[in-house]
Amino acid sequence: MVLKLAIVGCGGMAEAHLRAYTAIKQREPGKFEFAAMCDPVLASAEKFANIATQSQNFKPRVYKSVEDMLSKEALDAVDICTPHSEHHKAAIACLNAGADVMVEKPFGITVKASKAIIEAARKNNRIVAVAENVRRGLSQRTAYWIINERKMLGEPRLFFAQHAGWENPAEERVWHWRIEKMLGGGGMVMDSGAHFADMLRYLYGDPETVYARVTQFEKWPHKKRDKIVYDEREDTWIALITFKNGLICTWSWSIAAPGYSYTNVVHYGSKGCLLDHGDVFHGPFDNAEVIIQDGLKKVTYSMRTLEREFLESLDSERRRRLFPHGIMNGVFVECYDFLDAVENRRKPEVDGEEGLKAKAICEAIYESAYLGQPVNYRDVLEGRVEAYQKPINEYFGL
Template sequence: MKFKLAVIGCGGVGIRHIEGIAQLYRAGFEDIEIAAVCDLDRVKAEQAIAKIAVLQGTTPRVYTDYKRMIKEVDLDAVDICLPHHLHHTVAIDCLEEGLNVLIEKPLAITMRAARRIMETAEKYNKVLAVAENYRRRIEDRAVKVAVDKGLIGEPRLVIWTITHWNPYHAGWREDKFKAGGSWILDGGVHMADLDRYHLGKEPIEVYGKVTLYEPIKSGLKVTVDDTSLALIVYEGNAYSHWFWSRATPAYTIETRMIYGSKGAIAIEGPPWAYRLKSIRIQHKDYVEELSGRYIGDRLRSLMDKELEERWFPYGVTYSFATEIYDFYYACTHGVKPEVDGWEAYRDMAVIFAIYESSVLGEPVKIEDIEKLKIEEYQSEINEKLGIE
């Protein structure tokens, strides 16, 4: 019996999720069937299913109304790939219909909305997984191995800097009431997840500042920030320093450094396409550097076969495929997905701590964000969208 899945949202990310399932098919894993897809643009949905229909031998049913779809189609789960402001309503509807849910990051547009999704999943005893794919990439699995095996010693400090200039309006992502925040929410949850994953520590306190330098893009209004800075304090005397801006013309910086007691890991490029540049290990009289293929050789020698098979099932390394496989496995084997609702909730807390700290002008405790004790920034979103 195949695991029947519906994809809700056939935009760029939804297409990547469908391609992930296609890659699993090509690798010999055929236990997932896309039974239906849903998008307001029917043509877009029909185009999205062309390849997978051939691979799985059946054509998914196409809908423009997800409520009708989940009533009419026999499903085990849904994969939600929608703008942030729709996450909580669609996820809750699907959970109440008895379906397991995989949802794109961030889990929700605010912490309160995320809580409502998690409470519903727990009430109906359904699997809730969040599509956090960055940690699943080969490069980030390699960094995890390097840190866990002690190549750089005890991790101390992460420095993440992305500065560039973007003159174009990004549609719904520029609207606070649809996006919840700027790229530091949309993409920053990836970075929060990577910091927590790589450091193996939990954040305690955040001091952040956000601002908007360019409120008009392509003649259209922008209501989210375009620049943010943050200092994140982690347990065990570890720290993460963030600087992101898309309002810094003429000179681009794209780097992430992880420093430990014995060395450092250098990563370069934009977060969605960066590469592991080098690992440097400090000796008494010299610095040993691993770069190029030597990084891969060293890390492969440290990775046990069981771990490699769990991270890259059927030899598939495409992160959108492996996150869907992990969700399938959790649903069919009664285990927790690698990134469940609570894991994603903790990632979100880092981001909203930056926003709340900026509003208050002082550091905030992560615990207060998670317990909904501080919602100054989020309150107007909750009110606008009727999130109680």
């Protein structure tokens, strides 16, 4: 059976998905076909359809609305890359129409929206995947092996992921949907922060408590048609996250810290540390180092050396599952995993529940800051704490 795939939302991130699906098609031509492209800007859908035509002998049909598409197409799988505010609406409509879906991070715009997607999947016996690509890279897979399988760092103790820098608030920027709370749901805590939250759980399991301060020090003007509007997102946060396994994590980020910029990302265990040389969202990167304390001596291992050892440790089945066709690009792997899950009726690696649990970390940061007190992670996950999210839920009738 050739799966019929549609892409909903033909913007920036969807281009990476389109490239990944095209690469999959080159390797497994009969796995799926591009059946439809959907975007309210019809020219964007047309652009995607024209690109897709280069890898198959017909042009996918194009649509401006999900409703119109679903009324005319019998789809097996839909990849949803819309603005955050549309994730739950598009996903639920597709699930109710009998299609399996993959939703771009950060899954739903709130915890409640995310749960609504999961419930629609359960009701219709459909698959939900979340497009989380970062954990699937070689350096990130190697970090999991270092910490959880080889246990090079010993027992997890501390994790610092800190960035402070400055961007010019006086610079007038062009409006984007992300700057509005009701369209984006929040700022970088839940945008790029979705990757960080997923990696936290991937490496260390579930949190227990979250205590955070989230603020906007500067005003950030944006030009929206003929008027100036201001960014509603945070420009600074500091979060203290404790975990069930005893780990204590400090995660902070600011673009309102003039004069001196720095980034510090270190995972500490009882035997040593993993020193990352990337940003505070997407690592660990392949330029990281593992430093083991051996008495008064320190022994350093490069991530690239450990990557080779990790790959050598894999049997053929696990290697095929983690890196299908030997590809180590996270977007390729997430798209392949989704199609394979649909084809074989299995759970995808990052399913709706995984996406929800990562989402709840981000929302716990907002909830703690909104309430001015620590929050229990499970209370946020289970919807007992939703003061920050309440106006968003009400706006969307959730």
